[in-house]
Amino acid sequence: MSARDLPLLLVRHAVAEDSHVLGDEARALTAEGRAAFRHHARKLARLTPLRGIITSPLVRAVQTAELLAEAFGASGVEVHPALLPQRGAHKRIIELARERGPGWALVGHNPSLERAAQRALEHELPDTLRKGAALALHPLKDGGFTLAWWATPGKPVKRPGDLR
Numbered sequence: 001m002s003a004r005d006l007p008l009l010l011v012r013h014a015v016a017e018d019s020h021v022l023g024d025e026a027r028a029l030t031a032e033g034r035a036a037f038r039h040h041a042r043k044l045a046r047l048t049p050l051r052g053i054i055t056s057p058l059v060r061a062v063q064t065a066e067l068l069a070e071a072f073g074a075s076g077v078e079v080h081p082a083l084l085p086q087r088g089a090h091k092r093i094i095e096l097a098r099e100r101g102p103g104w105a106l107v108g109h110n111p112s113l114e115r116a117a118q119r120a121l122e123h124e125l126p127d128t129l130r131k132g133a134a135l136a137l138h139p140l141k142d143g144g145f146t147l148a149w150w151a152t153p154g155k156p157v158k159r160p161g162d163l164r
Contacts, residue, residue: 006103007048007136007148010093010113011068014040014132014153016060029063037064037132040153041071044134047149047157050074051103054096056083058109064132065107083108090115102139120145 015033020026029037050072055065057079065077082092089112097106097120106113114129120137122144129135136148150158 006051007138008097008100008102008145009044009048009050009105010097010117010129010135010137011064011105011107012110012113012129012131012133013056013058013061013064013107014067016131025058027058027060029060033131034063034067036153038067038071040132040134040151041068043157044068044151045071045073047151048136049103050105052100053077053105053107054080054083054100055107056085056109057081058084061107061109065105068105068107077107083112085109085112090119094119097137097145098139098143105134121147 014029014037016027016029020028053065053069053074055061055077061083062077062079069077080096082096083106085108093106093108093112093116110129114125117125117129117135130152132153134151137145138148139145147160
């Protein structure tokens, strides 16, 4: 599979603690969230190879990215502030997606990832991007994207025809 045939993955962090004494940034994955995402990441690794993984610096996203790297046999993850859940993040996520191109997984948060996906696809998503879910996009020559598949932990992979 050539690099341009690879999808770009938008991955929402897995299930995390509701709160942490050090604040939202320090919220870690729950034991159940970690176990469910580890299984899900193995399923994702069977669907496509990856060239690299970029994550939000928040603990729950970094932990999700590390589990993804483990499943894909990646050497590590890159932390990038564009994936922080801040105002206008969806625009920065799309810029990062276009800059890196196919074969990368971007691990972040909602509502930023959902808004980025809607902007990339130029339409509303058929469902909520649940915790741990991965949305696979194929870049188009015109700078847009098309949906390749959607994978939510514990559910079958959905293709565009399944989402209508």
